Amino acid sequence: MAVPKNSVWSRDPHTAAKHDLLKKYLQPWAPILLSRHDTITYAEGFSGPGIYTEGEPGSPVIAYEAFADTLQHRPKTIRMVLVEGDKRREVELRSQIARVRGRYADEINRRISVGTYRGECHPTLLEELRTSGCLGDPLFVLLDSYGGPDVPFSLLQELAKHRSTEVMVTFAPGFLTRFAEKNNGHREAGDAAFGGPQWQAVFEQPSSDKFTFLRDQYRDTLHRAGFSHTLYFEMVDEGGRVLYLIFGTSHERGLEKMKDAMWSVDSDHGVRYRDPRDVQQQQLELELEPHTGPLRRILLDYIASSAKGRSVADLRQYTLLETVYRPAQVTPLVRQMRDAKTVSTEPHKVTSETQVVPYVPPPNTGSAHGQGELF
Ligand SMILES: C[S@@+](CC[C@H](N)C(=O)[O-])C[C@H]1O[C@@H](n2cnc3c(N)ncnc32)[C@H](O)[C@@H]1O
Incomplete structure (x- = not known):
């Protein structure tokens, strides 16, 4: 997607998929955490104006709606910390937040505090989170830039110091593969984002591997920052451009819920997403990677790597922690x-207790005997 100049721009199909994923994650995230905490926080470092040209809601509005629904039945509170770098967009965002608040009762709105701040994602976001005392409480941070190397590793490290923090970062590998090879400024930005120069090995990779190499480097970056589990969601927009949403958490439950959200973005098509507004659905089809097929092979390799096979409980745990698949997919x-x-x-x-081993065919009982039976 070309970087828009206007304060509001039109929503791409991959943005619709991203919003669907966000909504489907926040819907269970908020109630689960509010069952154990009185206050939770949602933050964005690249909030946008809160609306698209056809009136579709932006991510902060989607989050607000999910939270207002959650609070209907719970006497709890939610904080939203929203940073946006562009003045016009921050003004628009404030008016969109006022608009969405108008749709809910005062009693609900009073329990969702929203701060919008104009400033650079870093350090503004961290400063505001510190000032409002949110660090250390359950916190979901969306860092949805246009996908360039805009999120400093130091910010990720600061966020990951608090175990209850989860992040989702937008990462477009095409920017670095296209612009950084000969441009030292972009290389430095890449180093700041990845926390070192190791990502630059991308320039020695074959073209077909460059994007997946950078994706894996970025997942490693989140690990090094301190998030013990990562997951990615890959989208290919109508122009063939690849965009990754990379999720980091230190909680297995968060990982499981994000997988549920990921796999339900389009449950009818499994790994594909169609923009529901598109009349020619085929053209605007988005692909979510990786495909379901490999789980069978992954599990077979894992089963075969232990002499006594694996229990179904083991396979479920392995699937959760080491693959993009969901434990619920294992038993069937x-x-x-x-x-x-x-x-x-x-x-x-x-x-869960069933032991699974590779199939071994029964020994051949002899061709003479078999042939005898035929006659
Ligand atoms: C991809 S858009 C965000 C879209 C929004 N999250 C949504 O889904 O509706 C990125 C936003 O980040 C803002 N931005 C770009 N660089 C920034 C920076 N360094 N700090 C804060 N905001 C920035 C842009 O003005 C733009 O509004």
């Missing part, structure tokens, strides 16, 4: 693999 897949004689299960019924 093990049943399918058992029925297709790819694995054997002991006992036959598949429960």
Whole structure:
């Protein structure tokens, strides 16, 4: 997507997918955390104006709606800290927040405090989070720049110091592969974003591997910053440009819920997303990677790597922590693999305790005997 000049711009299909993902994550995130905490915080470092040209809501408004719904039945509070660098957009954002508040009862609005701030994501976001005392409380931070290397590693490190913080960062690998090879300024920006120069090995990768190399480097960056689990969501827009949303958390539950959200962005099509407003759906189809097929192979390799096989509980844990798939996908897949004689299960019924081993065909009882039966 070209960087827009106007204060409000039109929403791309991949932005619609991103918003769907955000909504589907915040809807369970807020109630789960509010069941154990009185206050939680949502923050954005690149908030945008809160609206698109056709009137579609921006991410801060989507978050507000999810939170207002959550608070209908809970006597709790939510804080929103929203930073935007462009003056006109920050003014628009304030008016969009006022507009969405107009749709809810005062009793709900009173319990969602919203601060909008004009400034550079870094250091403004961190300063405002500190001032409002949010660091250390449950905190979800969306860092949704246009995808260039705009989020300093030092910011990620500061956020990750607090175990209850989760981040989602937009990362467009095409910017660095196109512009940074011969431009030292962009290389320095890349170093600041990745926390060192290791990402520059991308220039030695074959073209076909460059994007996945940078994606994995960025996931490693989040790990080094202090987030123990990462997950990515890949989108390809109608111009063929790749954009990653990379999620970092230190909680297995957060990882599980983000996977649920990711896989439900378009449950009808599994790994594909169609913009619902598009009349020619095929043209605007977005692809979410990776595809479902590899889970079977991944599990088979994992099962075969242990002499005694693996329990279904092991396979579920491995799937959660090491793959983009969901633990809920494991049991049906093990049943399918058992029925297709790819694995054997002991006992036959598949429960958490069931042990899974590679299928070994019964020994051949001899061709003479077999042929004898035929005649
Ligand atoms: C991709 S848009 C955000 C869209 C928004 N999150 C949404 O989904 O509706 C990026 C926004 O970041 C703002 N921006 C760009 N550089 C910034 C910076 N260094 N600090 C803060 N905001 C910045 C831009 O003005 C723009 O509004």
